[in-house]
Amino acid sequence: MKIFKEIPTQKPITPLLDSVNFPSDIRSFSLVELQNLANEIREFLLYSVGQSGGHLGGGLGVIELTIILHYIFNTPFDNLVWDVGHQAYPHKILTGRKNKMQTIRKKGGLAPFPSRKESEFDAFGVGHSSTSISAMLGMAIASKESHPEKKHIAVIGDGAMTAGMAFEALSHTGHLKPNVLIILNDNDMSISENIGGLSNYFSRIWASKTYKGIKKSGSSFLKPLPQAYHLARKVETQMKAMVAPGTIFEELGLNYIGPIDGHNLKELKDVISNLKEFEGPQFLHVITKKGAGLDPAEADRIGFHAIGKIQSIKNKKSNQKKYQDVFGDWVVDMANNDEKLIAITPAMREGSGLVKFSEKFPDRYYDVAIAEQHAVTFAAGIATENKKPVVAIYSTFLQRAYDQLIHDVAVQNLDVTFALDRSGLVGEDGPTHSGNYDIAYLRCIPNMVICTPSDENETRKLLTTAYLHNGPASIRYPRGTGPNSNIDKDLKPLKIGKANIINDEDSEIIILNFGTLLNEANEISKELKATLVDMRFVKPLDEKLLSKLLKKAKVFISIEDGSIMGGAGSAVQEFVSKENLNVRSILFGIPDKFIEHASREEMLVEAGLDVENIKSKLSKLL
Numbered sequence: 001m002k003i004f005k006e007i008p009t010q011k012p013i014t015p016l017l018d019s020v021n022f023p024s025d026i027r028s029f030s031l032v033e034l035q036n037l038a039n040e041i042r043e044f045l046l047y048s049v050g051q052s053g054g055h056l057g058g059g060l061g062v063i064e065l066t067i068i069l070h071y072i073f074n075t076p077f078d079n080l081v082w083d084v085g086h087q088a089y090p091h092k093i094l095t096g097r098k099n100k101m102q103t104i105r106k107k108g109g110l111a112p113f114p115s116r117k118e119s120e121f122d123a124f125g126v127g128h129s130s131t132s133i134s135a136m137l138g139m140a141i142a143s144k145e146s147h148p149e150k151k152h153i154a155v156i157g158d159g160a161m162t163a164g165m166a167f168e169a170l171s172h173t174g175h176l177k178p179n180v181l182i183i184l185n186d187n188d189m190s191i192s193e194n195i196g197g198l199s200n201y202f203s204r205i206w207a208s209k210t211y212k213g214i215k216k217s218g219s220s221f222l223k224p225l226p227q228a229y230h231l232a233r234k235v236e237t238q239m240k241a242m243v244a245p246g247t248i249f250e251e252l253g254l255n256y257i258g259p260i261d262g263h264n265l266k267e268l269k270d271v272i273s274n275l276k277e278f279e280g281p282q283f284l285h286v287i288t289k290k291g292a293g294l295d296p297a298e299a300d301r302i303g304f305h306a307i308g309k310i311q312s313i314k315n316k317k318s319n320q321k322k323y324q325d326v327f328g329d330w331v332v333d334m335a336n337n338d339e340k341l342i343a344i345t346p347a348m349r350e351g352s353g354l355v356k357f358s359e360k361f362p363d364r365y366y367d368v369a370i371a372e373q374h375a376v377t378f379a380a381g382i383a384t385e386n387k388k389p390v391v392a393i394y395s396t397f398l399q400r401a402y403d404q405l406i407h408d409v410a411v412q413n414l415d416v417t418f419a420l421d422r423s424g425l426v427g428e429d430g431p432t433h434s435g436n437y438d439i440a441y442l443r444c445i446p447n448m449v450i451c452t453p454s455d456e457n458e459t460r461k462l463l464t465t466a467y468l469h470n471g472p473a474s475i476r477y478p479r480g481t482g483p484n485s486n487i488d489k490d491l492k493p494l495k496i497g498k499a500n501i502i503n504d505e506d507s508e509i510i511i512l513n514f515g516t517l518l519n520e521a522n523e524i525s526k527e528l529k530a531t532l533v534d535m536r537f538v539k540p541l542d543e544k545l546l547s548k549l550l551k552k553a554k555v556f557i558s559i560e561d562g563s564i565m566g567g568a569g570s571a572v573q574e575f576v577s578k579e580n581l582n583v584r585s586i587l588f589g590i591p592d593k594f595i596e597h598a599s600r601e602e603m604l605v606e607a608g609l610d611v612e613n614i615k616s617k618l619s620k621l622l
Contacts, residue, residue, distance in 0.1 A: 001064075001263055002039040004294050007050040014040040022096055023070035023121075034071065034265050038063050041090055042293045048101040049089070053428070054112060058087035061187045061262070061288040062155070066090040068268040069153060069183075072276060078151040079123040079139045083132035083160045085113030087185065088122075095121035105428035107598030112429050127432025128400065129370050130163035132156050133182055137169055140178040151181070151276065158186040159347060162369035167252075173281045174253025181275055181282045186259065187290040249283045258285030263292060320484050323477040326456045327419050328353030330463045331390060335361050337491055340388045341467075344368060346375045352392035352421050372397050376404040376416075383414040390467065391416060395423040395435025395476060406445055409472050413447045417467045423476035424515065424561030425590065425604060430597030436590045438476055439514075440566030443539045449473035449496060450538040452560070452568065454518035455485040462536065465493040478516050478561065480600065499542035503532040509622070510553045514538060514560040514568035520611050521559045527615070528622070530557070538568045541575055550576060555584040555622070561609065564589035586621055588614055 016033065017040040020026055026037065041063050049056045067090075069080055075095070082088045092110060093101060097119065103109025114122035124135045136154040143150050160166060161184060173180065249256040257275065260267050268286070275282045321329075335341045335357065343361070345352050347370045358365040368375045372393065379389035398405065398420060409416050423435035442448050449469055451462040459477050466473035502513075502522060509530035513521040518534055525532035531549065535542065550556060556576075558569030569587035576583055590607045604610050608617065 001293055002042060004043065004046060006296070007294070008043060008047045009050065010047070012040070012043040012047055014044050016040050017044055017093075017098065020094065020098075023075050023094055026067065026071055026094070029071070031266060031269070034067055034269075038067055038265065041067070041093055044093065044098070044101075045089055046294060048104075052102045052104050052106070054104050055086040055089065056294075057291040058084075058157070058187070059089035060294060061290045061292045062087045062185060063090045063292070064263050064265050064268060065155070065183070065185065065286060065288065066094065068265060068272055069155075070094050072269070072272050073151050073153060076119075076121045076123070079136060079153065080121070081124045081132045081136045081139075081152075081154045082114050082126060083154065083156040084129045085126040087155070087157070088114050091121070092119075095119055105430075105597055107596075107602045109597075112597055113432060125432075127430070128397070129160040130156070130166045132160070133166055133169035133173065136180060136182075137173050137176070137178065140180050141176065144178065152178070153181045153183065155183045155185055158184065159370055162347070163371055164373065170249070170252050170254065177253060177280050179279055179281075181272075181284065182254065184258070184283065184285045185262065185288055186285060187262075187288045254281045254283040256283045256285065258283075259287045260285070262286035262288035320481045321456060321487075322353075322481050323456065323459060323479070324351065324353035324421055326353075326459050326487065327392065327421070327463065327477070328356055330460050331357050331392070331419075332360060333489070334464065334467060334491060335364065338388065340386070342366070342382055342387050342389045343392060344375050344379050344382075344389055345392045346370055346372045346397060348392065348394060348397075348421075351394070352419070354392055372401040373404050376401040377408045379416045380404070380408040380412065380414050383409075383416050384412075388467065389416050390419060392419045392421065394433070395420045395438040396426075396433050398438060399441070402441065405442075405472075410445045410447045413471050415470050416472050417463075418472070418474040419463065420474050420476040422479045424478045425595060425600055425607065425609075426479045427600035427603060428597055431594040434595065434603075435476070435478075436563050437566075438474065439538055439560065439562040439568055440570075442474055443568075443571055444566070445472075447471055448539055451475040452515040452536065452538055453477060454513060454516055454534050454536075456482045457485045457487045458534075458536070460487055461492070461494050464491050465496065468493045469496060476515065476562075478600075482516060483519055494536065497537050497540035497542055499536055499545050500534040501531070501545075502534050503530075505529050505531045507531045508552065508554040510549050510556040512556055512558045512569075512572060514558065515562070517559050517561055517609060520609070520614065523611050524557075524559075524614055524618070528618070535568070538571055541571060543575060546572065546575055547579060547581075550579075550581050550583045553583050555586060557586045557618070558588065559609070559614070560589045561604075562589055563592075565592055586618070588617075 016037050045059055097110055100110050105112045111118050113127045114125060116122055116125045132154040133156060136152045140152040260271055275284060331343055342364045343354055343357050344366045345354055346368055349355060349358055349367055368378060375391055379391050382389040420438055423438055426434045439450060442450050449466060451466050453459040453462045462475050466475050503525050507530045509528050511521050511525045511530050511532045513534045521532055558572055560568045564587050567589050569589060573585055588609060595603050595606050
């Protein structure tokens with residue numbers, strides 16, 4: 001493997017890669033050519049991600065594996081399913097998209113994850129983790145009659161294997177026993193450190209056609225000595241237990257092979273070629289290095305999981321706090337003030353701003369891995385023992401724990417605080433990561449309090465308010481930075497359900513702002529000479545203020561960075577209907593469609609939530 005000290009800023013010379021347009025082009029390559037191709041892809045990947053920004057570490061770790069999978073299997077006829085998709089950049093490079101890699105995550109460019117709309121080589125669209133085995137199993141079952149020769153492969157990471165969904169799918173696969181291959185890409189040594197000559201040696205034996213033939217025909221040509229077959233199987237089981245961590249997968253009904261070196265092309269080629277011909281579910285464990293081939297990335301796997309553009313990294317010297325930092329400061333301050341506070345995150349310590357908390361309060365910090373359902377019910381259990389759990393979770397990931405939110409928290413009215421990061425349109429990661437729906441799916445749940453802060457200071461105040469409320473409460477805030485408002489360091493709560501009048505123009509036009517689009521709402525209100533209210537709460541609404549304002553108003557305008565359908569504006573409409581008020585409504589929010597990846601600002605324009613679009617629509621309606 002060629003090792004790089006830094007990310008290249010000049011487009012590399014890649015003659016072998018330039019000759020490859022689709023996977024079929026590499027299937028005549030020699031092993032030496034495949035190794036040269038891996039070096040060229042690694043250098044090209046470093047360059048292209050350096051220019052565009054995006055996920056880097058995972059892709060660097062699976063270059064050799066990606067090459068061998070496309071070399072051995074007849075993609076796209078054979079189904080290759082990537083879990084999450086952070087590691088799918090080499091896959092995109094080999095499947096007709098290398099010349100578009102610098103457009104990745106940009107408006108109109110390549111999607112940040114595998115997308116069925118983008119390429120026939122993307123067998124399944126992903127973004128959230130731990131879905132690959134379930135999807136692949138569905139494909140295998142659906143095609144077994146029409147295309148029995150079709151192969152099905154899932155590549156899942158060790159992090160994604162921490163989710164219950166993955167093990168549900170493994171259990172079902174072991175029960176149905178289709179001819180599938182599951183590859184565990186272990187890039188964090190989280191399952192095993194037993195890699196080396198001995199484990200590689202036994203893996204080659206267990207994946208050999210000769211050994212498989214002996215096992216399969218043990219009941220025929222070993223009939224005079226049936227104990228020989230059982231002895232061989234017993235020895236295999238004992239040896240696997242000694243040198244490999246595969247016992248649990250064997251018990252689930254899969255044939256475990258590994259661990260093997262995920263950067264050794266010959267090893268991968270020999271083992272996977274044999275496994276392709278085996279019957280039943282095969283489970284191959286490969287060890288890779290996240291960030292492999294780039295020294296700084298290998299040393300800082302978290303920091304190089306995803307990067308911005310090289311120019312942006314060099315020029316970035318802003319001291320402005322991100323919303324996740326506002327939360328991070330608040331949770332440390334509140335924990336100093338209240339020893340009952342316990343912080344929980346499903347594998348999002350850095351992204352949610354919990355690094356300082358985890359270092360200062362290690363006994364009160366729990367990263368439960370990619371297990372959102374467990375995180376919520378775990379918090380519910382904590383709340384029953386007179387502690388105060390705070391669940392730091394992305395809005396899009398809380399969707400995965402909806403039943404637990406209702407059944408385990410809300411029904412029992414337990415004191416759990418949900419800090420919902422990445423709410424609203426998130427930008428380059430696209431629709432799988434946008435937090436568009438939390439207002440809609442939370443406000444229909446009894447006992448919930450829903451806070452929508454408008455800036456950094458309001459975020460801190462409403463975090464305190466929600467935390468000190470005795471019951472389930474959520475605070476939503478977006479990705480990135482806000483308007484850079486001054487932050488009061490006190491921990492005084494606001495009154496639950498109390499809105500804040502920004503401009504009182506005694507107008508017949510009322511603008512109701514929910515969330516961080518307050519600056520846009522303020523600009524609109526000044527032009528219309530309208531009364532502007534920062535509502536702060538979706539649930540409960542400030543009904544007293546709404547009743548006073550809307551009784552004499554001709555129209556109210558709601559603005560929110562969330563779904564129009566079932567959103568905050570809809571909540572006001574329901575109040576108007578309940579109170580039998582004669583007032584017109586105009587709702588601005590995210591429309592009933594998935595908005596594709598772009599910058600957050602471009603996505604807001606696409607949703608019609610920028611000032612110019614709002615003005616244009618209002619000029620026609622008012």
